[in-house]
Amino acid sequence: MIRATRVIRRDALASGEIVDRVVLDHGERHRRRIAMRGVGGTAFLLDLAQATVLDDGDALVLDDGRLVWVEAAPEKLLEVRAPSDHALKRLIWHIGNRHIPAEIGAEAVWIAQDHVLAEMVRGLGGSAEPVERPFRPEGGAYQGGHGHPHDHGHGHSHDHAHPPHRHD
Known part of the structure; x- marks a missing residue:
């Protein structure tokens, strides 16, 4: 099964192929390791080094570099x-x-x-x-503000466009 081992925070998301999205409530967004299936059917294993709070607008990085969008339910x-x-x-x-x-x-x-x-x-x-x-x-x-480490994975400024998501 393909794995997601990294999170790119919404404020650091610059580019990448978003292939699916997962819609998770607050409790479901605090995870380390669990099998997931995106709305579009992409099955993967979330396999992070430590339990992490996923925020609305974050992206999970699959082994092959594709991204799965995280949406707050x-x-x-x-x-x-x-x-x-x-x-x-x-x-x-x-x-x-x-x-x-x-x-x-x-x-x-x-x-x-x-x-x-x-x-x-x-x-x-x-x-x-x-x-x-x-x-x-x-x-x-005691969670450093968000309860997660920031894995930006790039060295550029953050003045770029973000993929659209709902706030309703």
Whole structure:
């Protein structure tokens, strides 16, 4: 079976033949070794040296140099909002105190759907509305920001075009 042994990060992707894509939720994007099949049918073994968080827009490098695009799957989440910046910061603190994955935006925070946390947020004056969208939580302080090493594999600047992908 063909193997994928390297990841090219979306900010370092310059060129290459993208032959397929895998659509993975947040949990499925934290991998080291697993058999995968792309949407177009390309079967391969993901065989990385260490467990890695794959980000939306990354590419997996197959043994023959072809690339498989990584796309974040839509997930059922709660969109947490607050009436003020200070109130949102308080909610972020309470969410973080529960040690759950969270994606922090300028005016909202997204967490996995959980009725207990939704009630906590509402009890603290915020809103928690169900949404379906890709989940890109923070990597954590002990994961170097993204929880993965950067294998850029080239020595040029990063002002190049990227293959299109959805953000809906």
